[in-house]
Amino acid sequence: MIGFGLLVNTIGLFFGPISQEFNVGRANVALMTTFQNAAAAIALLFAGKIMEKVNLRWLLTACFALITVSMLSLTFANSLVHFYLAWTIIGICQPIAITLSIPVLLSKWFNQKLGTVMGISLGLSALGGTIFNPIIAEVIKQFGWRGGFVGEAMLIGLILVPLAISIKPEPTTQYPAYGKAMRSSKKVALTGLSLKQALKMPVFYAVAFAMLALQFVSGSVQHISGHITNIGISPITAATVVSGVMIGAAIGKISIGYFLDKFNAKLVLAVYSLFGVIGWGSQAMLRESNLLILAAVILGLGQGVCLVALPYLIRQIFGEKDYSNILSVINMIGAFAMSASVYLIGLFFDQTGSYNLGWMINVSAVALSFIVIMITLGKKESANSDFRK
Numbered sequence: 001m002i003g004f005g006l007l008v009n010t011i012g013l014f015f016g017p018i019s020q021e022f023n024v025g026r027a028n029v030a031l032m033t034t035f036q037n038a039a040a041a042i043a044l045l046f047a048g049k050i051m052e053k054v055n056l057r058w059l060l061t062a063c064f065a066l067i068t069v070s071m072l073s074l075t076f077a078n079s080l081v082h083f084y085l086a087w088t089i090i091g092i093c094q095p096i097a098i099t100l101s102i103p104v105l106l107s108k109w110f111n112q113k114l115g116t117v118m119g120i121s122l123g124l125s126a127l128g129g130t131i132f133n134p135i136i137a138e139v140i141k142q143f144g145w146r147g148g149f150v151g152e153a154m155l156i157g158l159i160l161v162p163l164a165i166s167i168k169p170e171p172t173t174q175y176p177a178y179g180k181a182m183r184s185s186k187k188v189a190l191t192g193l194s195l196k197q198a199l200k201m202p203v204f205y206a207v208a209f210a211m212l213a214l215q216f217v218s219g220s221v222q223h224i225s226g227h228i229t230n231i232g233i234s235p236i237t238a239a240t241v242v243s244g245v246m247i248g249a250a251i252g253k254i255s256i257g258y259f260l261d262k263f264n265a266k267l268v269l270a271v272y273s274l275f276g277v278i279g280w281g282s283q284a285m286l287r288e289s290n291l292l293i294l295a296a297v298i299l300g301l302g303q304g305v306c307l308v309a310l311p312y313l314i315r316q317i318f319g320e321k322d323y324s325n326i327l328s329v330i331n332m333i334g335a336f337a338m339s340a341s342v343y344l345i346g347l348f349f350d351q352t353g354s355y356n357l358g359w360m361i362n363v364s365a366v367a368l369s370f371i372v373i374m375i376t377l378g379k380k381e382s383a384n385s386d387f388r389k
Helices: 002-007 012-022 026-053 056-076 080-099 101-109 114-165 185-190 202-230 235-262 265-285 289-301 304-318 323-352 356-388
Strands: none
Touching (some): 002 080, 012 026, 012 114, 012 235, 026 056, 026 202, 056 080, 056 101, 056 114, 080 323, 101 114, 101 304, 101 323, 114 304, 202 265, 202 304, 202 356, 235 289, 235 304, 265 304, 265 356, 304 323
């Protein structure tokens, strides 16, 4: 809730004020998140291996502490270079701190109901965005963007660092995982894939493309508040629209996880992809505040596909044997897409004075990701058969 809510879902609130103070385009400011996501993408190459070898409790503690210090240092920034360096450091820590730790920990602690609990957990990430967007917007309004970074650093340092120290990295005899582990021969076959084996399967590249397309879309969420203010609506209302996205995302992530455990995955993904298409298309066309908020909620519902459905499907297709490494590689591709998205959407705005081109690209990306995911599910059985051979 706090990690995603602050590091991912509120950064767009800072683009406008920083752009004005340093008298530069928003694309130049958004470049700090490009560095963040590029660093995260590179770190994802090694994060899975590191998480296997180092005690996760102390690894998470160190990452959150370093994020806190980097965030706090931004209050003294006098040039954009400082932002680029600080957010690069944050990006290096981010894969271990929030991107991989959530699905990896949950996959260890839940033998059953994984989709449901993953949806709840990642739904709270969106709830964090809902809570913190209006709060951080008001802090920035009262104390400037430097005060906003102080507030975010304090939340991370005073809450997440102590909580990281309290984590149990994996189940024990005294504290077993939820649900009985399934040890049938079928389950062994389904969960025995290594990263090397996965790389030989077309299904791996289908999932990777879907992650790339949907993370490109996710990165552009950081520009929604800028889009709303650009069409003449107040910053507080803009923050409310972003909160609408977060509310929709919270509901979408929680519900999609539950539905994936209960119903046909193709039907579930079709419905939630449609939400994404409708939501982004409406952001490009609508100009009335209440309708934009409603469209934002619908848009948010579709966000569950990226953060919940894809990690869930990766676990179901490739299993748990090398889950953290397979997930980290696929997430790396997504992180590069997100880093490009934040910069490119800002660049499109600087060139055209509108975010509409970016929003229509998002509509296309969501539609394409759905098509590729359908191909993924179609190849699932053959992939499992290949492994059994």
